[in-house]
Amino acid sequence: MSRKITIAIDGWSSCGKSTLAKQLAKELNYIYVDSGAMYRAVTLYFLRNHIDWTNEEEVIAALSDIHLAFKPNSKTGGADMYLNDENVEYVIRDLVVAEKVSEVAAIKAVRSFAVEQQQQMGAGKGIIMDGRDIGTTVFPDAELKIFMTADNAVRVARRFKELYEKNPNVTIEEVKANLEMRDYIDSHREVSPLQQAEDAIVIDNSDITPEQQLQLALKYVKTKQTEQNASV
Numbered sequence: 001m002s003r004k005i006t007i008a009i010d011g012w013s014s015c016g017k018s019t020l021a022k023q024l025a026k027e028l029n030y031i032y033v034d035s036g037a038m039y040r041a042v043t044l045y046f047l048r049n050h051i052d053w054t055n056e057e058e059v060i061a062a063l064s065d066i067h068l069a070f071k072p073n074s075k076t077g078g079a080d081m082y083l084n085d086e087n088v089e090y091v092i093r094d095l096v097v098a099e100k101v102s103e104v105a106a107i108k109a110v111r112s113f114a115v116e117q118q119q120q121m122g123a124g125k126g127i128i129m130d131g132r133d134i135g136t137t138v139f140p141d142a143e144l145k146i147f148m149t150a151d152n153a154v155r156v157a158r159r160f161k162e163l164y165e166k167n168p169n170v171t172i173e174e175v176k177a178n179l180e181m182r183d184y185i186d187s188h189r190e191v192s193p194l195q196q197a198e199d200a201i202v203i204d205n206s207d208i209t210p211e212q213q214l215q216l217a218l219k220y221v222k223t224k225q226t227e228q229n230a231s232v
């Protein structure tokens with residue numbers, strides 16, 4: 001049997017990171033962790049409780065009241081995000097949260113709070129985590145790092161479709177503006193900005209199907225597993 005490895009998937013918003021991560025987790029029987037869901041849940045808590053996130057003390061006090069957990073969802077076969085025992089998996093995908101999450105995710109204390117828990121989840125390997133800083137900060141020693149990218153127009157169309165299904169009032173302009181704003185903040189923040197790790201493999205999925213993307217990634221996984229086995 002192959003030794004379990006850690007797979008880090010980073011990239012821009014709406015590049016299909018979670019689609020690939022879920023496909024791989026199923027195929028390899030690995031744990032999938034959507035690290036963005038954690039930043040979204042913290043943002044939801046801050047919004048609901050009117051936390052002034054420009055105030056460090058207020059942020060630190062609020063974080064001590066937040067308990068995050070991923071719990072399995074038997075219907076989807078994946079895991080849902082729970083914020084203080086409430087299933088928030090659906091509500092954190094809302095545009096109201098998306099509009100603020102990059103600001104919240106740029107806060108140092110919030111990042112330390114999330115990264116520490118993410119590192120604990122990955123301690124046993126056999127994990128696939130997607131996000132913005134997984135290959136650079138959370139798991140710098142991950143055996144396989146994938147950096148995903150896709151054309152802007154493709155990304156906007158994908159995110160629009162996703163949001164439109166939930167809310168037909170959403171406009172393509174709104175979605176485009178939100179993606180551009182998040183990409184800018186995520187890649188320009190001081191702490192752990194979105195960056196391609198030096199040893200990451202790039203997958204551009206603008207013109208490939210999810211199945212082709214999976215097969216490509218599986219090839220990389222096999223190569224890394226073979227290297228791992230050879231090094232024992």
Ligand code: DC
Nearest residue numbers: 035036039101102105131132133182
């Ligand atoms: O992947 P996502 O769209 O659900 O992520 C939501 C936001 O959280 C995104 O704007 C960037 C931020 N994020 C981050 O800063 N670091 C991560 N590891 C994951 C997400």
